[in-house]
Amino acid sequence: MHPAFSVIFLTTLIGVGQGLFLALFTGQLYALAKLLPAQDSQSFYALGSALALAFLLAGLGASFFHLGHPERAWRAATQWRTSWLSREVIVLPITLFLIFLYGLAHFMDWKQPWLVLASGALPVDATLVIGTLATLATFALFVCTAMIYASLKFIQEWHSPLTVFNYTLFGGASGFTLAAAFSAYAQANLVSFYGTWAVILTLAALLTRAASLWRNRHLKHKSNLQTAIGIRHNTIQQKAQGAMGGSFNTREFFHGQPQSVVRWVYWSFLLLVFPIPIVLLGAAYGIASVYLPMLAFLVQYLGLLAERWYFFADARHPQNLYYQSIA
Amino acid sequence: MTQLALIIDLNVCVGCHACVTSCKEWNTSGWAGPMTDFNPYGENPTGTFFNRVQTFEIGVFPNTETVHFPKSCLHCEEPPCVPVCPTGASYKREKDGIVLVDYDKCIGCKYCSWACPYGARELDEKQKVMKKCTLCVDRIYDQKLPEAERRPACVMSCPTSARLFGDIHDPDSEVSVTIRESGGYQLMPEWGTKPANHYLPRRKTRITLHRDELERADNPLKKEGILPAPPADQKTLDETTSW
Numbered sequence: 001m002h003p004a005f006s007v008i009f010l011t012t013l014i015g016v017g018q019g020l021f022l023a024l025f026t027g028q029l030y031a032l033a034k035l036l037p038a039q040d041s042q043s044f045y046a047l048g049s050a051l052a053l054a055f056l057l058a059g060l061g062a063s064f065f066h067l068g069h070p071e072r073a074w075r076a077a078t079q080w081r082t083s084w085l086s087r088e089v090i091v092l093p094i095t096l097f098l099i100f101l102y103g104l105a106h107f108m109d110w111k112q113p114w115l116v117l118a119s120g121a122l123p124v125d126a127t128l129v130i131g132t133l134a135t136l137a138t139f140a141l142f143v144c145t146a147m148i149y150a151s152l153k154f155i156q157e158w159h160s161p162l163t164v165f166n167y168t169l170f171g172g173a174s175g176f177t178l179a180a181a182f183s184a185y186a187q188a189n190l191v192s193f194y195g196t197w198a199v200i201l202t203l204a205a206l207l208t209r210a211a212s213l214w215r216n217r218h219l220k221h222k223s224n225l226q227t228a229i230g231i232r233h234n235t236i237q238q239k240a241q242g243a244m245g246g247s248f249n250t251r252e253f254f255h256g257q258p259q260s261v262v263r264w265v266y267w268s269f270l271l272l273v274f275p276i277p278i279v280l281l282g283a284a285y286g287i288a289s290v291y292l293p294m295l296a297f298l299v300q301y302l303g304l305l306a307e308r309w310y311f312f313a314d315a316r317h318p319q320n321l322y323y324q325s326i327a
Numbered sequence: 328m329t330q331l332a333l334i335i336d337l338n339v340c341v342g343c344h345a346c347v348t349s350c351k352e353w354n355t356s357g358w359a360g361p362m363t364d365f366n367p368y369g370e371n372p373t374g375t376f377f378n379r380v381q382t383f384e385i386g387v388f389p390n391t392e393t394v395h396f397p398k399s400c401l402h403c404e405e406p407p408c409v410p411v412c413p414t415g416a417s418y419k420r421e422k423d424g425i426v427l428v429d430y431d432k433c434i435g436c437k438y439c440s441w442a443c444p445y446g447a448r449e450l451d452e453k454q455k456v457m458k459k460c461t462l463c464v465d466r467i468y469d470q471k472l473p474e475a476e477r478r479p480a481c482v483m484s485c486p487t488s489a490r491l492f493g494d495i496h497d498p499d500s501e502v503s504v505t506i507r508e509s510g511g512y513q514l515m516p517e518w519g520t521k522p523a524n525h526y527l528p529r530r531k532t533r534i535t536l537h538r539d540e541l542e543r544a545d546n547p548l549k550k551e552g553i554l555p556a557p558p559a560d561q562k563t564l565d566e567t568t569s570w
Contacts, residue, residue: 068435
């Protein structure tokens, strides 16, 4: 498949935004359980939510560049019964709105408990309720985004639950890395907490991504030229594809890069997403640096761009069987 | 239920591209148009087509055979491109099973083209909407045309009648009988898309001849045995007799 930069930025940016929100809310839950010191509502949670919103909005903006008719994008909310893309179009604004409310509740300091559970130990206030709803929406959004790809059964490289795990874990890992960077910037004492979770999520993502890479390498494609044109012969050679100067079919479904570039991207993402951020986060923990977590996030995000590029380049659409040579 | 479809006979197709040009001519100026071209006279011409003819060489020289393969939307009975459309612009008509795109609703997200294993859909780079074969829906129901012309442009133009058009759900229609009797098959059956369009395979016409069909067993000459050849210096019958 041709890697479209609009989709690469959309999926990676909203992943970071979702992950950052999850990190913020995880931090709040830990503080509620008195496992971590409570953070300031405005300078930490509200500002962090604004940062998550900024990433989500940037991703939403990138998605419009993918459309031929962005002015009709609202129509995409109508077919949620059958289309995962439509479901994403609905869940994304809901997630945005709930994270906005979450940030607003912290900003306005709506801390008056609505009810108190567990004999005074669990005050349920607006931030907790909205945060729980936003968490559900965030996970729903991960599933919707990934299922857009995983539901296409003939793109066999994508048609696997691993795609959903990868999208969720990459979003979580990059979001928690950003949370570590944000804590360092906000001088909150949470860098090691978020850093540890970022490393755990990055390692989990490494497991599932390695599994999907292994799966794709050993994939047996169901379709071949014999089933594509229905002629039983082991030797079939394409002599003409009906157009000399290329067509939509040759532009949209081929990455068009030499194998060397694909290998280069492959090794770049393996290095940039996994070992380098882990080392940087570990070093940040050791020397208590403010800038290393930020660097770790930048490196990992760059790596995720490469990962998403490879995700598309790796997928072989069966229609490519009809477009193997021009003459 | 009606399911209109094309039957393409690979045994007859000569790869002349008449269906390609007549399809483009009819549709670019009609309801489904325009089918925009870029660089039509330049170095790398490209553009939107609903129908393309590809050519494949089967086998190894000298035992090769050239197959021309016309390729367009197959109007699947289980079209995978329809449920993925987020706007409902892609739809399959209940009435006749034609899969169509509503250009006014399409947002040009290309997701349906990803969901089609056959690569039958093409984004028009000018109009920025997804386009595909309509089975000439603006022609086959046109009461102003004589009945014989209410057929898709590609079927009308095919000089070898390699393309048939009809309802494959009617068991007695010409297309259904042809599929049954001439081994009509579907492309990529492994995905369960149930394409409505069928292809007819290459067929070799062979006749078995026995020796006694070439030489009469009851040839009277044979009964007498082979006559001795006349001597070379003997006059022939023509030379001895005036007729």
